[in-house]
Amino acid sequence: MKRLFPLLILLHSLSGLLANTAQADDDELNMDNPGSIAEQFKQDTELKEYRFQIPGFGSLLEPWHELRTELADQHGFRPNFSATHLYQGSSDNVGREDSVSGYELVVDGTWTLAGRDTSSPTTAGFEVLYRDFTSELPPVAFFTQVGTLYPTTVAFAEIDPTLGQFWIQKKFDNRWGFQVGKLFPVATYDFFPLKNFRTDFMDAIHGANFVMPLPDRGIGGYLMYRPVANSYLRLGIHDANADAEEFDVDGFVDDSEFFSILEIGFDPGLSERLPGRPTPGDVHLSLWHQDEREDAGVTEAWGFIVAGSQRFGRFLPFLRYGYADNDSEAGLSNPTPIEHMLNAGIAIDDLFGYSNDRLGIGATWSRPADNRLDDQGALDIYYRLQITPQVAITPTFHLVIDPVRNPDNDPVLVWGIRTRFVF
Numbered sequence: 001m002k003r004l005f006p007l008l009i010l011l012h013s014l015s016g017l018l019a020n021t022a023q024a025d026d027d028e029l030n031m032d033n034p035g036s037i038a039e040q041f042k043q044d045t046e047l048k049e050y051r052f053q054i055p056g057f058g059s060l061l062e063p064w065h066e067l068r069t070e071l072a073d074q075h076g077f078r079p080n081f082s083a084t085h086l087y088q089g090s091s092d093n094v095g096r097e098d099s100v101s102g103y104e105l106v107v108d109g110t111w112t113l114a115g116r117d118t119s120s121p122t123t124a125g126f127e128v129l130y131r132d133f134t135s136e137l138p139p140v141a142f143f144t145q146v147g148t149l150y151p152t153t154v155a156f157a158e159i160d161p162t163l164g165q166f167w168i169q170k171k172f173d174n175r176w177g178f179q180v181g182k183l184f185p186v187a188t189y190d191f192f193p194l195k196n197f198r199t200d201f202m203d204a205i206h207g208a209n210f211v212m213p214l215p216d217r218g219i220g221g222y223l224m225y226r227p228v229a230n231s232y233l234r235l236g237i238h239d240a241n242a243d244a245e246e247f248d249v250d251g252f253v254d255d256s257e258f259f260s261i262l263e264i265g266f267d268p269g270l271s272e273r274l275p276g277r278p279t280p281g282d283v284h285l286s287l288w289h290q291d292e293r294e295d296a297g298v299t300e301a302w303g304f305i306v307a308g309s310q311r312f313g314r315f316l317p318f319l320r321y322g323y324a325d326n327d328s329e330a331g332l333s334n335p336t337p338i339e340h341m342l343n344a345g346i347a348i349d350d351l352f353g354y355s356n357d358r359l360g361i362g363a364t365w366s367r368p369a370d371n372r373l374d375d376q377g378a379l380d381i382y383y384r385l386q387i388t389p390q391v392a393i394t395p396t397f398h399l400v401i402d403p404v405r406n407p408d409n410d411p412v413l414v415w416g417i418r419t420r421f422v423f
Contacts, residue, residue: 127184299326347361
């Protein structure tokens with residue numbers, strides 16, 4: 001614990017220094033990337049265009065919606081409840097399993113405990129998470145049966161009821177900010193508006209960008225600075241051995257095996273930004289480094305991501321490239337299965353008169369870190385339908401070209417259906 005004292009002293013000193021920093025403009029410092037607790041709440045509670053209402057269900061939930069609105073308006077507390085189920089099957093496979101299914105239950109929320117309606121709020125966030133599967137294998141391991149380079153879906157594994165996230169976030173005059181505690185790095189770095197396995201793409205490239213070995217939910221923190229409007233710098237450090245089911249402060253301090261990252265980004269300003277929401281455009285560079293993980297037998301590595309996305313009305317095109325340099329040593333494994341990754345695509349909203357419906361198309365080329373394997377291509381497609389105000393159903397398709405561990409079956413199609421409930 002003694003090693004935490006310098007960090008606490010530094011944060012305390014920054015609090016006094018940054019509180020006096022002059023605000024450059026009236027824009028809000030938005031620290032909530034897509035997939036974060038705060039941003040998921042905004043998406044789940046916004047008014048939606050839907051196909052039909054279950055008789056009586058809306059009136060049954062009305063008291064809860066009124067209570068949640070009161071909690072948010074009067075106390076700054078925003079709780080959320082959701083359940084997501086996934087089923088996937090494949091056209092060809094190298095393993096015994098040709099289908100998988102799993103689900104997750106989530107209770108999460110944020111509480112603005114100080115500085116509400118100011119430019120320097122203090123917010124706490126939490127997430128209670130439970131995941132399980134009803135097939136022989138969890139969906140996150142289905143790619144081993146299909147023979148592909150990376151998972152066809154992220155997140156759907158087995159996690160006992162656990163405190164997945166618990167953190168404190170502080171802003172200073174909408175110019176500086178920090179977040180520290182048990183964080184979810186996937187939803188913190190590498191801004192991508194469609195990186196949300198619950199509502200958008202699910203595969204490991206779009207949903208988590210596997211060319212960068214972001215740790216699981218665990219101890220860490222970051223500082224964020226907005227030097228001028230529409231730009232940001234973010235510097236973070238996290239436990240490289242993080243385990244979502246543990247709150248391992250001692251491991252973070254004693255093992256000293258870290259994942260660190262620096263991001264530089266800006267919004268080109270081609271579209272108007274909605275207050276309190278992620279930017280409609282983003283171009284960023286992410287530089288990362290992971291220490292050698294001795295007990296896990298994982299080598300040291302570094303790399304970078306260059307990415308850009310821009311919304312134009314109903315259309316959201318994107319382009320991303322990633323590189324990972326692994327110091328491959330005898331007896332050690334690579335932290336990521338990918339050396340090079342190129343990804344491009346588009347999302348289109350409101351195709352058939354329902355503003356919350358979305359078609360997503362993404363194409364990916366990836367070169368494995370293992371040079372004994374050939375390159376692999378993939379095409380990911382999903383269509384999200386808002387069935388009721390609380391239920392969305394999403395058919396998904398993951399077409400793999402030249403699957404690296406299933407060369408006799410080319411291409412391979414992994415299809416699925418995701419159902420999400422919010423309350």
